[in-house]
Structures are given as structure tokens and as C-alpha cells.
Amino acid sequence: MNIFGIDNRLDMDCECEFCKNKLPFDVPSEIVDAAVTGNLVIFAGAGISTETNHVFKETLYQDIRHDLNVADNQTIDFPNLMSQYCKQRNGRKLLLEKIRKRFEYCLQFKELYRTATSFHEELSSVYSIESIFTTNWDDYFERECNAIPIVTAQDFAFYNTDGRKIYKLHGSIGNYGSIIATTEDYLRCYKNLRSGLIGSHLKTILATKVVVFIGFSFSDFDFNKIYSYLKKEMQQVIPHCYIVTLDETFSNKFSKEKATIINTDGTYFVSTIRKHLEGIKFLIPKERLQTVRALSDMRSEIHEKSVDFFLSTKTPTAVYNLFYQDGLQHAFDFLEYHSKSGRTFNPTRIINAIKSYENLKSEYLKWKNYPDYVYVEGYISGLYSILADEKLKEFPFFYIMGLGMIGTEKQFKSLLKKQHTYHKTADIVGNKHFNIILQKESQVVPHHRPFI
Secondary structure, three states: OOEEOOOOOOOOOOOOOOHHHOOOOOEEHHHHHHHHHOOEEEEEOHHHOOOOOOOOOOOHHHHHHHHOOOOOOOOOOHHHHHHHHHOOOOHHHHHHHHHHHHHHHHHHOHHHHHHHOHHHHHHHOOOOOOEEEEOOOOOHHHHHHOOEEEOOOOHHHHOOOOOOEEEEOOOEOOEHHHOOOOHHHHHHHHHHHHHOHHHHHHHHHHHHOEEEEEOOOOOOHHHHHHHHHHHHHOOOOOOOEEEEEOOOOHHHHOOOOOEEEEEOOHHHHHHHHHHHHHHOOOOOOOOHHHHHHHHHHHHHHHHHHHHHHHHHHOOHHHHHHHHHHHHHHHHHHHHHHOOOOOHHHOHHHHHHHHHHHHHHHHHHHHOOOHHHHHHHHHHHHHHHOOOOOOOOOOOOOEEEOOOEEEOOHHHHHHHHHOOOOOOHHHHHHHHHHOOOOOOOOOOOOOOOOOOO
8 A cells, every 4th residue: 555655743742632632644545546536435423523522521421321320330332321311201302402502502612613623624625525424413514514414315315416415324403303312213223224325325435435434433332333234234345444543442453454543633634634635736725715814804904995096086997996806805705605615725626717707708808898807807816816825915906997907005096196098998888887876976886796
């Protein structure tokens, strides 16, 4: 097996609760190749969500044990514990309320939410990971990765639609009736998996893709249940998989032929894979989104001044400049929104979008549609911001028809002070098109909506 030589050594002086689990590892070439070809599938367990002591003081399992006064020396698995809890009056309702309140509590505090979703946020930028399976109930993959939830057989109708999917084998907090918690629930769930669409899809995925299990321990009931189910359904012939875990006992339970065990933190694992994909230019560096956000904030301040400039001059040039800045903002908005699906970090997709808009821009110029022309100019400039290798020292926030993009407000105003018409036809079209709002008494501020 070829191994990529990635120097992922850490500052060994850091022994905080988070960094101490970021254990260095060799990146298997099969995983990188699968990520590039869209064949990498993640199977996520509770360890990458709320059920660690990094989020709550107690896991749900520990919380329920405490409520039922289960002795410390008594062994009981997760579904049996939940079944016992549900035997009390309105027990099922009380359990679901407890689960809901845990997720709501986490949402109230950014510190907890950031910790619970650090894995999801890291994974989101790897656009080629489009299939995720989980036994978790939370909606973090939906929130942080723009994943379409597939919970029931009816949802499976959408499995072939464009976009990332999250297959929720044990139900979702968004559908209380779907939650699998008790022994009875598990029996029903695995009966449905054996004959249902989602179970069939899972077996197909396992047989044809590279699967990485993350967030499980060997004592994890969910992992053992899922793995036993797959062994039985696939007649003991389970393709080689990868298991990312901090549980070192996994290595003693699996032969190298069956699984490669990678002992490290799940979020750190994805971060390392992402860094490698950035290194081979498959992904745009995630940090560039911060540049886009900074430019968006700067544009907002500059746009306010540009509005004042328009109100004081009432010229077509000032309108075109505002439309250009509207295009900028809408591109920034587009990049921000699609960052969660990872599409923002797909260089091929961004470059192809720019080429399409360049062609459209040429058509608008030919048709003398200058309002849409300058808007598209702004949109293209905004898209280019995510491709910039270095921090943009002088981003073109201004625009003058006939001259093009202008870097600074000082340059912009200096050129306009010369009272020179840089594009006579655009000026004539603008005076006619914007006739009403160019009247001195008008206080209407022109704005280009995100449509062309």
C-alpha cells in the first residue's frame, strides 16, 4: 500500500483535551484516491457528535444510568437501558424529551455547538464526499454539510438527486417517530435494513466504495450491531475498510486484511486528508473563505459611501458602480452559502462558472445591456476572490464603464473628477434607462437583484 509522505507532526508540547488526541498517522493512498474520484464514504458514530465528555459532562447513556440508579458494576447495553427507561409511565415521551433537550442545550451555547460540530464543519469542505451513513440522531450533517437527510424508505426517492446525502440508520431528531433507541426499536430497524432500500444501498456502497468508520469504539453497541449485520448480510465477505478511532483495542480484534485501524482523532483525520487534497490542488484552501468574508465586510462599508456618491452626483457611472458592487456581494453570498456543501472549494466548478459568466458578459455587451454587464463583471470578480493564492492587497471594489475595475476609492473619484465620458454609449443608455432615479428630487437608491 502506497503511503503519502505527509508531515502531520504536531506541537507535542500541547496536552490540552483536544490536541492530545491529534495523533500523527500515515495517510493511505487508497483514501486519497477515493476522495478524488468521489468514492470515499464516511460512516459516522456518536464519538463525532454530542456523545463525548468534551461536549456534555455525561453522555446520554451515563445520564440514563444515573436516572435509573443502575449500579456501577452492572453491565447493560444501550438499547436495553433505553427499554428499561421507557417502562415508566410515559417513558417513551420522557426519553424523547430528554434527547431533544440535550440537542437544544447544545444549540444554546456556541462553545458546545462548535465542539459538537467540529467534525462536520471540517468535513463540509471536502465536496467529493457525498455519501455519509450515521447512527446518530442529531441534524448536524444537515446544518453544517448541507446534506439531504435520508431517514425513511420514502426519503430514498431523493437518493439520486444532486448533492450530499446523510443516511440516518437510527432515525433523526427531526422526526421523533423514526428514532431508534430501545431493544424493540433495534429489532425493527435491522429487520427493515435486511429487506429495505436503505439497507440494500448500504450493502452496495460497502461493496463498491472505500468506507471509513469514524467515531466508534470497539465496545460501541452501534458499531458491533452494524458490523455484525453487514457480516451476516454479506455472508462474511466484507471488503476491507478503515476505522478511525482512539480505541487502541480495535487493532487486537481485526486482522489487517479486514480493516486498517488509524488511531487518531476523527476531526484531525479529516483535516489531514483535506490538507493533502489542498496540496494536490484538488481543493481550494479552506482558509480562503476568511478572505472572502473580509472582502464582503469591506464591500459593505464601501457600498455605503458609493450610495452617498450616487445621491450627490446622480450619474449613470455612479449607478453602474453600484450594480458592480451588487454583483460582488452576491458572489460573496454564493461562496459563503456553498461552503457548507464544499462546492465553494471545488476549483473546477468555480473556474467553469467564471467561464460561463464571461460568455454571458460578452453577450450583454453586444446587446448594449450595460446594467447586467457591469453586474456580471462584479459577480465574476467576487468569484475570483476564492481563487486568489495570496491575500488581495488592492481588491477592485469600484467600476467605471470604459475603464473597467478600479482598485481604490481615491482612484475612482480622481478619474471621475476629470469629467470625462469614458463610454459614451453606456452613458446614453444609462441616462435613458435610469431617467427617473437620476432626477435630483429622487431619493431612490438603485440596486441590482440577484437575477440576470
